[in-house]
Amino acid sequence: MKNFKIKHFINYALVGALLIFGVIMHFTGSLRPSTAQLFAQIGYGIILAVSLNLVVGFLGELSLGHAGFMCVGAYIGGLFAVMLKQSGLDMKLPVLIIAMIVGGLFAALFGFIIGLPSLRLKGDYLAIVTLAFGEIVRNIFMNQKVFGGAKGLTTGSLIYDTRQSPTLFIVVFIVAIIMLALVQNLVRSKHGRAITAIRDNEIAAKAMGINVTFYKLFVFIVAAFFAGCAGVIYAHTTTPVLYSFFSYNYSIEILVMVVLGGMGSITGSIISAVFITAINFMLQSQLSGDLASLKNVVYAVILVIVVIFSNAPALKSFRERYSISAFFERFRKHDASKRRDDEAKWARVPSKIKMDALLSTDMAPDSDASIHGDISANDKGGSK
């Protein structure tokens, strides 16, 4: 029980620490606008990674269209916020919150639609459908006059001024913490168990009465809702909101955050969202001019190194000593019950092989050479 709480606390502490760090910088006046921008990016990066982890890590379905949900949120929530502003509601925070709910709900609707094929398609096939969804969605928005067409949706009136209080990143981190609480609460409930059971063994889950249809759709809807919220936040950091941002590449970037952090690990998603957003940001600001095109190369090299580090067998002992999960494992040490069983004590018997051995002697009802000694098949007295 105790280790649960520490694990829990770590996720809030990570985001909370970032928030406090930012707030201190803000109030001591040392926060540059670009750093505030980075903080906001990290904030919605965390929201995107954790929500995708719900689909990929917990439910176990590969989705390559997460940026599509963000796109829906950014365009619809963004437009809604601009319209609210124009209609005279000039309070930044309420506008953001209302827009986030509207954008999130629309994204959730798309989550429902994209969740439907997930009921029938598996693995690669579903991945292709979600990928196509992401591409279709952004092209639809690009072709709508209301959303600014190819020039993008102008959200200049929504952009937060760094000198203002509270700046956007504070709101973003608070939203991220609320989302973390909701996601963790969901995962640590009967519903989370049902979702994990579906990932572990869908056939058994169905046979135990789990409503697989409901849970798959629900997970897609919840994940899409949060991605939509992240999109609305994005619309408050960048103008214009351009369809090209929500490309396949961005969906993959979110997926990389999830995979790098570990499937089903919320803490991992948070850490790698921070890490990847920060690398991207630094590369973008360090490399200018012609070198800017190197950004993707450097980014890819760093990812390859990280993946090698976290998977190469040769680095196993090093990793065991210094990795993040090893660090957290220390908190879990006392919970020995989880690994108590001595696996060497028993051998897992492949049932078929053993069956054949039994069959040769046991199946003939009148056989004397039964494995079970003198008890023949019809001997009722033999059952004790």
Next chain:
Amino acid sequence: MSEVMLRTENLGISFGGLKAAQDVNLTINKGDLYGLIGPNGAGKTTVFNLLTGVYQPTTGKFFLDGEELTGKKQEIINRKGIARTFQNIRLFNNMTVISNVMVALNNLPEYKCSPFASMFRLPKHFETEKKMRDRAKELLDIFGLKEERNTLACNLPYGKQRKLEIARAMATNPKLLLLDEPAAGMNPNETAELMNTIRFVRDNFDMTILLIEHDMKLVGGICEKVTVLNFGQELAKGNTAEVLNDPRVITAYIGEDE
């Protein structure tokens, strides 16, 4: 005449040209411990898959406690009262023993709780979780798995995995329990213990049990009646002792040449 729990009417399915099960007519009374036997590939597991909605029958119908369940979805059939175990154990391996049982409680009306109540940690959530945990512990206690409740299911010894599968199926509160080769891969000691468990379940929970088994000692020891399948068709049925001595059944098992 006791009441009928399960009745199948000419139940059958074909895969392409292969008639995996054909005209299966089972009648199982309440409280029966009924055996379904037959050589490898006879269609026994296929019958279970038909009864649990994994496959939809191409012919025939089946009724549980008088209610027709043909064509229903798996989770509905489970809710109506048919629970099963699998020939190749299908536990939720990455979950603890107690979680395995709690998953099976998920769909019961008495543990209803909306996902939003859980997300916002409303009192209903805590109430439901506590009730579920208590019920799961109670079941694990009955099946002698309480000590291992925090072990991952995949780390259990083989015999206990089989037991956990039965406990998990019982958690769904069924009227009819289907056991697919529960003794497969067990040593004689484990098999003997399993026989006690099965009898215990029948007596303690007033359960009706249909079981597939190759171990004739087990079948002869605990089943009052059996149906023999061969090439998807019923070969014989009736009292266990009589059926097992039927020359046709012996031939089906050991081959024509004998």
